[in-house]
Amino acid sequence: MASTTRTAHPREKRIIFKNIDRPGWTNDIGCYLGDGGYEDLKKALAMNPQDIVNEVKASGLRGRGGAGFPCGVKWGFIKPGGSKPVYLICNADESEPGTFKDRYIIHQDPHQLLEGMIISCFAVNARLAYIYIRGEFPLGAKILERALAEARERGFLGKNILGSGFDLEIYVFRGAGAYICGEETGLIESMEGKRPYPRIKPPYFPAVLGLYMSPTIVNNVETLCHVKHIVRMGGAEYSKVGTRVLCVSGDVQRQGYCEFEVGGITMGELIYDVCGGLKPGRTLKAVIPGGSSAKVLSAKDRYKIKKKQPDGSMAENEIGLEDVAIDFDTLAAVGSMAGSGGVIVMDDSRDMVWALNNINEFYAHESCGQCTPCREGSLWMKKITERMLHGGGVLQDSDTLKRVADNIAGRTICAFGEACAWPTQSFIAKFRDEFVATAKTEGNGNGSTNH
Amino acid sequence: MKMELPAELQHRMDGVIAQYPVSRRSATLPLLHLVQEHFGYIEDEAINWIAAKLELEPINVLELVTFYPMFRREPAGKHHIRVCRTLSCAMAGGYELLDTFCKHARISRQENGHGAHLLKSQDGKYSIEFVECLASCGFGPVCMINDDFYEAVSQEEVPQLLEKYQ
Numbered sequence: 001m002a003s004t005t006r007t008a009h010p011r012e013k014r015i016i017f018k019n020i021d022r023p024g025w026t027n028d029i030g031c032y033l034g035d036g037g038y039e040d041l042k043k044a045l046a047m048n049p050q051d052i053v054n055e056v057k058a059s060g061l062r063g064r065g066g067a068g069f070p071c072g073v074k075w076g077f078i079k080p081g082g083s084k085p086v087y088l089i090c091n092a093d094e095s096e097p098g099t100f101k102d103r104y105i106i107h108q109d110p111h112q113l114l115e116g117m118i119i120s121c122f123a124v125n126a127r128l129a130y131i132y133i134r135g136e137f138p139l140g141a142k143i144l145e146r147a148l149a150e151a152r153e154r155g156f157l158g159k160n161i162l163g164s165g166f167d168l169e170i171y172v173f174r175g176a177g178a179y180i181c182g183e184e185t186g187l188i189e190s191m192e193g194k195r196p197y198p199r200i201k202p203p204y205f206p207a208v209l210g211l212y213m214s215p216t217i218v219n220n221v222e223t224l225c226h227v228k229h230i231v232r233m234g235g236a237e238y239s240k241v242g243t244r245v246l247c248v249s250g251d252v253q254r255q256g257y258c259e260f261e262v263g264g265i266t267m268g269e270l271i272y273d274v275c276g277g278l279k280p281g282r283t284l285k286a287v288i289p290g291g292s293s294a295k296v297l298s299a300k301d302r303y304k305i306k307k308k309q310p311d312g313s314m315a316e317n318e319i320g321l322e323d324v325a326i327d328f329d330t331l332a333a334v335g336s337m338a339g340s341g342g343v344i345v346m347d348d349s350r351d352m353v354w355a356l357n358n359i360n361e362f363y364a365h366e367s368c369g370q371c372t373p374c375r376e377g378s379l380w381m382k383k384i385t386e387r388m389l390h391g392g393g394v395l396q397d398s399d400t401l402k403r404v405a406d407n408i409a410g411r412t413i414c415a416f417g418e419a420c421a422w423p424t425q426s427f428i429a430k431f432r433d434e435f436v437a438t439a440k441t442e443g444n445g446n447g448s449t450n451h
Numbered sequence: 452m453k454m455e456l457p458a459e460l461q462h463r464m465d466g467v468i469a470q471y472p473v474s475r476r477s478a479t480l481p482l483l484h485l486v487q488e489h490f491g492y493i494e495d496e497a498i499n500w501i502a503a504k505l506e507l508e509p510i511n512v513l514e515l516v517t518f519y520p521m522f523r524r525e526p527a528g529k530h531h532i533r534v535c536r537t538l539s540c541a542m543a544g545g546y547e548l549l550d551t552f553c554k555h556a557r558i559s560r561q562e563n564g565h566g567a568h569l570l571k572s573q574d575g576k577y578s579i580e581f582v583e584c585l586a587s588c589g590f591g592p593v594c595m596i597n598d599d600f601y602e603a604v605s606q607e608e609v610p611q612l613l614e615k616y617q
Binding site for chain 2 (some may be wrong): 093095096097098099100102103111134135136137138139171172174175176177178179190191192193194195196212223247248250251255256257292342344346351355358359361362365366368
């Protein structure tokens with residue numbers, strides 16, 4: 001099997017991935033302690049928990065799971081002194097297509113996650129916490145179990161952690177192959193031993209009515225790792241230099257992970273400088289910038305971006321896909337999202353009907369089935385694109401696809417509705433000609449197939 | 452009840468249940484994992500046993516078995532292969548990889564898909580299924596054989612890979 005390690009690009013700044021594929025690095029606690037591990041926990045335990053929440057607020061840290069919600073604001077929903085216990089759950093159900101960062105942290109640097117998690121539990125006063133890891137990471141679950149045992153032995157978990165008076169236990173919970181468990185309220189239902197049907201918000205905001213109807217914080221693996229570094233640097237300093245991990249797959253010379261300051265790199269630099277460009281003779285066609293749920297961007301797009309000038313005035317610039325900075329606000333401004341950091345690159349050899357059909361099959365399989373528009377719509381979108389691929393396209397397919405997608409988004413309990421509608425909406429909007437051509441040239445005109 | 456669980460496994464189960472002090476029901480999924488690891492699949496008897504153990508109705512357990520893709524109601528092959536089907540792996544040759552595994556493991560692709568029976572070789576040595584994103588998109592196509600994970604698997608490597616699992 002080909003090499004799957006990556007050396008850092010000179011412009012990279014590795015904080016979270018500092019130890020990934022680092023020569024001589026092992027995932028046991030001895031190695032971690034030898035490198036200054038758990039010192040940030042000691043610092044945190046000497047702080048007032050509310051001050052840690054304030055530092056995280058000041059850092060501007062936004063969730064790395066997909067929604068990008070400000071972490072400090074989420075934590076701030078937990079009211080100190082409540083009568084119910086507070087729970088914290090680490091969402092390690094990494095399953096957004098295109099995303100493969102948490103796997104590395106869990107496998108190679110589990111103690112970074114545990115340290116971030118223990119600090120976070122202290123900040124929100126959670127005494128019992130769980131790591132919800134996807135079922136397809138059996139080795140990852142074993143590594144975490146061992147890391148937890150090591151941390152317990154050293155007094156970083158259990159009663160009266162390092163003499164602080166703070167008690168905490170963390171356990172590993174394994175999922176069983178369902179993408180919907182990455183949705184935080186679905187995850188909570190799953191942990192309660194039920195089918196993971198997401199809960200309606202309001203009233204079931206996890207910070208108010210979460211696990212066992214108690215206040216619960218659910219944070220992504222990478223997000224919790226950042227907390228450790230925020231404690232070390234201070235929120236103000238972190239807000240200037242905070243990074244995010246990007247995962248690049250698809251049609252580039254060198255795929256893999258990398259870590260840059262948020263907004264410190266453009267799409268073109270990522271593809272051409274960091275990933276060695278496209279395959280020989282190929283041109284860029286499309287990029288899905290933040291996991292398969294994020295809306296696809298076309299290389300032909302032009303975007304008008306407002307940017308603050310040195311004198312404080314706002315100026316509007318027109319840019320292409322390659323000049324789009326990879327940060328939350330710019331990707332939102334061009335109509336997509338930074339999502340989970342999973343960047344999927346497609347060159348001119350790719351058939352967009354085929355690509356959308358692959359994505360549609362994923363969502364049709366993963367819809368939990370609770371809400372009718374999503375359960376039925378995701379399946380119909382898949383049936384239509386599959387029929388188109390098999391020569392049964394009809395001219396109105398593009399409009400039908402768009403109509404089905406438009407009738408899902410905004411009409412479901414959870415964001416899966418948007419996640420399954422956005423690919424279809426954006427592929428049709430950006431590549432309508434290709435869908436029409438597929439229907440025309442491959443179709444038999446009457447749409448009669450076995451599908 | 453004829454289903455017999457070794458004392459060691461029952462002890463592990465009690466340890467797992469203790470991790471959920473607020474609700475025993477939370478241990479349903481962990482217990483299903485332990486049962487499937489031990490028996491290879493989940494029989495009706497196991498569902499009844501878990502329900503009794505956790506003071507639930509059998510339907511509370513069955514509804515999880517039928518929802519979560521990882522649980523099986525029938526035995527897999529001696530070695531179970533999971534090939535990632537999703538976009539990045541498909542772009543890197545995931546579909547071709549599944550075909551190649553089927554060819555060398557002598558598995559006929561008569562039926563497949565969610566809800567269908569597992570694809571198995573006649574000798575029962577191998578079973579195979581497509582799964583959704585295995586979260587290693589940068590190094591596709593990826594697959595799992597039992598609990599072992601393989602990245603950037605070329606079709607040429609398939610025979611030697613199968614050789615390791617006899």
